[in-house]
Amino acid sequence: MKNTALIVGASGISGNNLAQELLNQNWTTYGITRSSDVDLKGLYNVKADLLDKAALETALAEIKPTHVFFTAWMRKDTEAKNIKVNAALVRNVLDVLAPKQSVKHVALVTGLKHYLGPFDAYAQEGFLPETPVRTEHPRLAVDNFYYAQEDELFAAAKRDGFTWSVHRAHTMIGLAVGNLMNMGSTLAAYATLCKETGKPFTWPGSEAQWKGISDVTDARLLAKQFVWAATTPEAANQAFNTANGDVFRWEWLWKEIADYFKVDYKGYAPGTPDLETLMQDDAALWQQIAEKYNLAETNLNRVASPWHTDLDLGRPIEVMTDMSKSRKLGFTAYQDTRDSFFDLFDTLKAKHIIPA
Ligand SMILES: NC(=O)c1ccc[n+]([C@@H]2O[C@H](COP(=O)([O-])OP(=O)(O)OC[C@H]3O[C@@H](n4cnc5c(N)ncnc54)[C@H](OP(=O)(O)O)[C@@H]3O)[C@@H](O)[C@H]2O)c1
Incomplete structure (x- = not known):
């Protein structure tokens, strides 16, 4: 049987980059948004609210996927609500597909919150794992x-x-607009805002993140691992x-990003406000920049998610990811992290999306 992919969440940072990879590899590819x-x-783009099982049944009536890639999620204000809603997203899709008996493999992307704790307890005392984080760590x-x-x-x-397969990604770097968490954009x-105002590109995070070793996940590499595992x-x-398979320190990558945008930068300094605070009054300025440079997005909220970048850059420990498990089984793709940022x-x- 020819492979037919169904990407659940095809407009997101992981789903969109996966769609591109599957299309490059000539898969018949459906994407739900x-x-x-x-x-x-x-790409065959079908639309349905995953929380509405009847709508999902209608949307998927003619589709018999062999491979399902689950990349959708919703953010709620407590972890109890996150659990209720995000478990339902997975359950509803798999329940609707079950009678078709076409599915051979289902891949799910999660992330390092598996090791660092949910948003409510993220990287706090009592939830700090040994690093590099390894797949065999027990659940918290x-x-x-x-x-x-x-x-x-x-x-x-069962x-x-x-x-x-489950894919625990670190901070994802890749193209997506209007999605929930995107450190690169x-x-x-x-x-861009710093350049326009002449303000320095100021490190908003912790000393541990500034000085320590980090890594990230290019959404294009996740896409390759998804296809490999499936x-x-x-x-x-x-x-x-x-x-990605390499490591970096923000104390030099921050400077390289500043150089790319031709702005001055300021490194770690105690008491510096977080990024959400630094950007809190910038919505109107972004709109002006968008009009001045004829940008596609006038709404800063659709380009930037500083709350999420703060969670990463503010962590009290360095965090990096052990890739041994998939490497040992033959997944040897590697992505240069500088290229992840500068390609994006x-x-x-x-x-x-930003001025040329
Ligand atoms: N982004 C990161 O840096 C990162 C890092 C590590 C792990 N993760 C994890 O990776 C997983 C995927 O995240 P992501 O960042 O790729 O997501 P994302 O960019 O925010 O995209 C979410 C996708 O889900 C769809 N969706 C959401 N609710 C839906 C609903 N009720 N019905 C139908 N579609 C719905 C969205 O469609 P619409 O566009 O139509 O709303 C969108 O396509 C999450 O568990 C996340 O925690 C993310």
Whole structure:
């Protein structure tokens, strides 16, 4: 049977980059979104609210996927609500697909909150893991929507007989507009605002993150790992970490990003406000910049998510990701982190999201 992919959340940072990878590899590819249009040649974009099972049944009536890639999530104000809603997203999709008996593999992206704790307890005392984070770390003794999504996946796999993979990504760098968490475009927007006002590109995070070793996950590398795991028998029924495979320190990458945007920079200094505070009054200025440079997005909130970048850059420890498990099984893709950021910035310019 020819492979047919269904990407759940095809407009997001992980879903959109995966769609591009699958199309490059000539897969028949469907992508569900709630309301966004996905502008990718060859992608069949279907729309449904995953919380509305009847609508989902209608939207998927004619589709028989062999491979499902689950990249959707919703953010609620407590972890209890995150668990309820995000478990339902996975359950509803897999329940609707079950009678078709077409699904061979389901891949789910989660992230390092698996090791660092949910938003409510993120990287706080008592939840700080050993680093590099390794896949064999036991679950933390705290509720987490990633665990709830995994459990829905495992239960459906047992019921329906498909194989599964889980992909625990670090901070994702890649193209997506209007999505919930995007550090790359947040830093691009912040640097653009600094350039326009003449203010320095100021490090808003902790000393541990400034000086320590870090890594990130290029969404294009996650896409490659997704496809590898979905098509490699040895990778079945495994959870993997997903990161670029190199490491960096913000104390030099911050300067390189400042140089890219031709702005002055300021490094770690105690008492510096976080990025959400530094950008809190910038919505009107972004609109002016958008009009001046004829940008595609006048709404700063659709380009930048400083609350999320603050969570990462404010962590009290250095955090990096052990990639041994998938490497040992043959996934050897590697992504240069400088290229992750600078390719993205070039793309944001080409798409008129930031000034050229
Ligand atoms: N972004 C990161 O840096 C990062 C890092 C590590 C791990 N993760 C994890 O990776 C997973 C995927 O995150 P992401 O950042 O790729 O997501 P994202 O960019 O915010 O995209 C979410 C996608 O889900 C869709 N969606 C949301 N609610 C829906 C609903 N009710 N019905 C139908 N579609 C719905 C959205 O469609 P619309 O556009 O139509 O709303 C969008 O396509 C999450 O668990 C996240 O925690 C993310």
